[in-house]
Amino acid sequence: MDFVNALVQGTLLGGLYALFAAGLSLIFGVMRLVNIAHGDLIVLAAYLGLTTTVALGVHPLVALIVVVPAMAGIGYVLQRAVLNHTLGDDILPPLLVTFGLSVIIQNALLEGYSADPQKMDAGALETASVALGPLSLGVLPLLTFAIAVAVIAGLQWCFYRTPLGRAFRATSDNQDIAQLMGLNKRHVFGLAMALALAVTAVAGILLGIRTSFDPSVGGGRLIFGFEAVIIGGLGNLWGTLVGGVILGVAQTVGATINPGWQLLAGHIAFLVILAVRPNGLFPRISA
Amino acid sequence: MPDPILKLNGLDAFYGDFQALYGVELSVHEGEVLAIIGANGAGKTTMLRSISGLITNDAAQISYRGQQIGNARPDVVAQMGLAMVPEGRQLFPSLSVEENLMIGGRVNRKGPWNLRRVYDLFPILEERRAQASTSLSGGQQQMVAIGRALMSNPDLIMFDEISLGLAPVIIRDIYKALPGIVGGGMSAVIVEQDITKALAVSSRVYCLQEGRVSLEGRSDTVSRDEIARAYFGVE
Amino acid sequence: MSTDIRISRTSNAAKVAAVLGALIVVILIAAPYWAGRADLRLMGEIFLYLALASLWNLLAGYAGLVSVGQQAYVGFGGYMLFALTIFSGLPPLVAIALAGLLGALISIPVAALIFRLRGAYFAIGTWVMAEVFRLVFAQVSALGGGSGTSLPTDIVRSMADGRSAREALSYWLALGAALIVVTAVYLLLRSRKGLALTAIRDNELASASLGIDIWRTKFFVYVVTSGLTAIVGALIFLQKLRISPDAAFSVNDWTAFVIFIVVIGGIGTIEGPIIGTIVFFLLRETLADLGTIYLMVLGLVAIVVMLKAPQGVWGFIRHRFDLQLFPLGYRVERSKDS
Numbered sequence: 001m002d003f004v005n006a007l008v009q010g011t012l013l014g015g016l017y018a019l020f021a022a023g024l025s026l027i028f029g030v031m032r033l034v035n036i037a038h039g040d041l042i043v044l045a046a047y048l049g050l051t052t053t054v055a056l057g058v059h060p061l062v063a064l065i066v067v068v069p070a071m072a073g074i075g076y077v078l079q080r081a082v083l084n085h086t087l088g089d090d091i092l093p094p095l096l097v098t099f100g101l102s103v104i105i106q107n108a109l110l111e112g113y114s115a116d117p118q119k120m121d122a123g124a125l126e127t128a129s130v131a132l133g134p135l136s137l138g139v140l141p142l143l144t145f146a147i148a149v150a151v152i153a154g155l156q157w158c159f160y161r162t163p164l165g166r167a168f169r170a171t172s173d174n175q176d177i178a179q180l181m182g183l184n185k186r187h188v189f190g191l192a193m194a195l196a197l198a199v200t201a202v203a204g205i206l207l208g209i210r211t212s213f214d215p216s217v218g219g220g221r222l223i224f225g226f227e228a229v230i231i232g233g234l235g236n237l238w239g240t241l242v243g244g245v246i247l248g249v250a251q252t253v254g255a256t257i258n259p260g261w262q263l264l265a266g267h268i269a270f271l272v273i274l275a276v277r278p279n280g281l282f283p284r285i286s287a
Numbered sequence: 288m289p290d291p292i293l294k295l296n297g298l299d300a301f302y303g304d305f306q307a308l309y310g311v312e313l314s315v316h317e318g319e320v321l322a323i324i325g326a327n328g329a330g331k332t333t334m335l336r337s338i339s340g341l342i343t344n345d346a347a348q349i350s351y352r353g354q355q356i357g358n359a360r361p362d363v364v365a366q367m368g369l370a371m372v373p374e375g376r377q378l379f380p381s382l383s384v385e386e387n388l389m390i391g392g393r394v395n396r397k398g399p400w401n402l403r404r405v406y407d408l409f410p411i412l413e414e415r416r417a418q419a420s421t422s423l424s425g426g427q428q429q430m431v432a433i434g435r436a437l438m439s440n441p442d443l444i445m446f447d448e449i450s451l452g453l454a455p456v457i458i459r460d461i462y463k464a465l466p467g468i469v470g471g472g473m474s475a476v477i478v479e480q481d482i483t484k485a486l487a488v489s490s491r492v493y494c495l496q497e498g499r500v501s502l503e504g505r506s507d508t509v510s511r512d513e514i515a516r517a518y519f520g521v522e
Numbered sequence: 523m524s525t526d527i528r529i530s531r532t533s534n535a536a537k538v539a540a541v542l543g544a545l546i547v548v549i550l551i552a553a554p555y556w557a558g559r560a561d562l563r564l565m566g567e568i569f570l571y572l573a574l575a576s577l578w579n580l581l582a583g584y585a586g587l588v589s590v591g592q593q594a595y596v597g598f599g600g601y602m603l604f605a606l607t608i609f610s611g612l613p614p615l616v617a618i619a620l621a622g623l624l625g626a627l628i629s630i631p632v633a634a635l636i637f638r639l640r641g642a643y644f645a646i647g648t649w650v651m652a653e654v655f656r657l658v659f660a661q662v663s664a665l666g667g668g669s670g671t672s673l674p675t676d677i678v679r680s681m682a683d684g685r686s687a688r689e690a691l692s693y694w695l696a697l698g699a700a701l702i703v704v705t706a707v708y709l710l711l712r713s714r715k716g717l718a719l720t721a722i723r724d725n726e727l728a729s730a731s732l733g734i735d736i737w738r739t740k741f742f743v744y745v746v747t748s749g750l751t752a753i754v755g756a757l758i759f760l761q762k763l764r765i766s767p768d769a770a771f772s773v774n775d776w777t778a779f780v781i782f783i784v785v786i787g788g789i790g791t792i793e794g795p796i797i798g799t800i801v802f803f804l805l806r807e808t809l810a811d812l813g814t815i816y817l818m819v820l821g822l823v824a825i826v827v828m829l830k831a832p833q834g835v836w837g838f839i840r841h842r843f844d845l846q847l848f849p850l851g852y853r854v855e856r857s858k859d860s
Contacts, residue, residue, distance in 0.1 A: 163393070166382060166386055166390055167390070167393070169379065169381045169382055170379045170381075170382060172381070173380055173381050174377055174379060176361070177377045178379075178390075179362050180339055180341070180361055180362075180365055180370070180373070181435070182362045182366050182394035182439065183362055183393065184360065184362045
């Protein structure tokens with residue numbers, strides 16, 4: 001029974017990891033950018049959510065109304081002002097600039113909020129649960145998973161059914177020719193980053209409701225998101241969800257065996273898949 | 288003669304560190320079909336990439352309808368009514384046939400061209416509208432590339448190596464379709480390896496040799512000897 | 523009067539630099555006799571950072587292996603020093619050398635796995651490996667688990683008689699490590715392998731068609747770098763005398779700072795890490811009171827350098843004055859004979 005429980009809890013946890021990963025996957029798909037500061041941006045979103053709930057006295061989920069557009073705006077400006085200047089054939093500039101960004105965000109958060117762990121208060125939502133046979137499922141993990149599915153379905157729809165998605169795919173395929181079609185690639189990349197950070201905002205708030213956080217936890221979130229992306233296969237959003245679920249299950253199963261093994265088990269699952277399926281389970285594009 | 292719509296004023300263009308064009312003077316008039324010929328490496332593609340904004344030059348070296356566009360971004364140039372059918376088609380592989388055409392229509396200029404008219408021009412594309420563009424034959428891909436450029440309702444359309452890598456039958460079909468495309472007052476610049484075809488379809492011809500204009504003349508009056516000299520540089 | 527052209531590997535600047543460098547090294551070796559205790563410690567730390575920076579520069583700047591997980595080998599080396607001296611009773615100096623060997627060995631299976639990832643994903647893959655190392659060492663209760671352990675005093679005492687003798691030894695080891703690493707990088711780059719590396723960096727496709735085995739060349743560099751990084755890691759924790767998983771595998775301390783040093787100094791040059799280390803410690807000693815603000819400034823400086831002057835401080839100087847202190851390339855010179 002413990003095992004089944006771990007399986008179910010891990011699957012639900014995987015939804016959160018898929019949300020960490022979706023933004024990462026999106027910007028890699030559109031502009032081949034790997035953002036080392038992604039985890040710190042998730043944590044930034046959590047702090048923005050915290051400030052919003054405290055300042056306005058609203059529920060963390062209501063704070064999404066403020067944090068999602070704020071993060072999207074940050075994403076657009078960040079892309080146009082900084083990250084667009086790093087794109088090219090050389091992988092060093094984007095990597096090093098986002099690494100610098102990561103250190104800046106971390107220390108800015110330390111300066112503004114101190115190193116003390118914080119948590120968002122979501123009231124009854126945190127403890128509510130529903131019984132499913134012998135299992136007891138938390139409403140919050142269920143809601144997180146449902147949101148993850150909805151976000152990924154939404155991104156998928158945007159990517160394959162809207163003019164914006166068409167612009168993303170065209171720019172990803174061939175930047176030069178996309179520009180000949182009247183697409184301003186700087187603007188398109190700005191929109192992609194805005195969308196990615198909007199998703200990050202959702203991930204950050206759900207993280208902040210689920211567990212306590214401090215300015216240093218960004219690196220770990222980046223790694224979870226990254227592992228989900230690689231397990232699922234580059235460029236495949238539904239694959240990313242599967243990757244998140246595999247990672248979540250590995251962690252909860254590992255934790256059932258020995259609490260100290262939770263994170264290690266997740267990393268090992270990732271390394272095993274990397275060893276046997278280097279391109280992930282469902283690859284769409286090659287790196 | 289009225290002012291040309293496109294004018295190159297001593298264009299010096301670089302391909303990386305390598306200078307590909309030296310002081311090129313060229314003009315295209317309203318409704319005119321211009322052919323550009325020249326050996327590989329003569330600078331034809333660099334010229335089209337410069338005009339379309341993919342290569343940045345001095346602003347004054349290229350003017351379009353009186354505006355200096357030498358350093359304009361490619362998307363801005365496209366909005367002004369210049370379209371290109373690139374060498375090797377270069378369709379977007381992750382877009383379907385119809386999506387490729389629709390992205391061409393993003394520029395949203397007024398004019399006669401829309402999905403319906405492109406499908407009327409190339410009926411086979413309507414049958415294949417939902418397919419991945421990569422699943423088409425080379426000729427069909429060229430039709431998509433032409434349709435994609437037309438969808439922006441350009442005033443000037445540029446074809447880079449229009450028949451490169453296509454079967455002779457297909458090339459004939461494409462050329463048969465050309466008058467229907469440029470008939471409505473649209474200007475065209477056609478880069479072509481096949482000199483006979485280039486002369487037949489155009490009113491004027493330019494030959495490039497090692498980055499310089501080696502010949503300029505009316506397509507119906509230039510002689511084969513003149514072209515051979517301009518093309519190969521033999522005296 | 524005739525002008526003949528000759529090709530030479532060295533230049534006057536390089537000769538002057540070699541003489542000056544030798545002089546500086548002699549002065550530095552004598553430091554325990556003229557410097558205070560605190561200064562000696564600081565200089566030891568500077569040399570260890572210089573060694574880490576030169577190694578990361580070799581990895582990222584020459585082999586194109588942009589790793590953000592070198593803390594894996596720093597921590598591994600540190601832990602090996604503690605494990606080998608505590609459990610096997612080996613003398614610290616032997617343990618340090620062995621830590622390097624083991625670091626190189628463990629990097630082989632690691633490379634076999636993460637070399638499957640390309641470009642930026644390789645970078646994050648190295649970080650995952652460092653996390654795995656951290657989590658594994660946190661499980662070893664004999665080494666203090668998550669809270670870490672100290673080097674027993676009898677082991678520390680066994681190194682040399684008296685505190686100042688130990689501190690001098692520790693300093694000389696750090697200086698030696700920096701000299702060995704910089705020299706090794708220089709010699710490697712002058713060798714055939716170095717030529718292959720430069721070729722790969724300039725054009726991977728062309729070098730493959732010329733018969734350079736890219737995978738093997740990169741693999742070789744990765745393993746050598748990992749082994750040397752483990753030695754530096756052992757020396758770092760010999761200075762600190764205390765180790766814990768969080769300190770040993772810190773991404774900020776052993777990778778972020780090192781990357782900033784190399785970027786600011788000038789990536790892809792031997793001189794860059796030296797200049798960068800000097801700049802880094804000057805900034806740190808003047809701005810350290812500002813705490814987090816100092817780190818934000820550091821990150822900002824690195825971003826600005828990367829965007830506005832990607833060749834770094836040394837790249838700027840070299841471009842301006844045509845200088846090369848470590849002669850790697852060949853230069854054409856005219857010499858006048860009358």
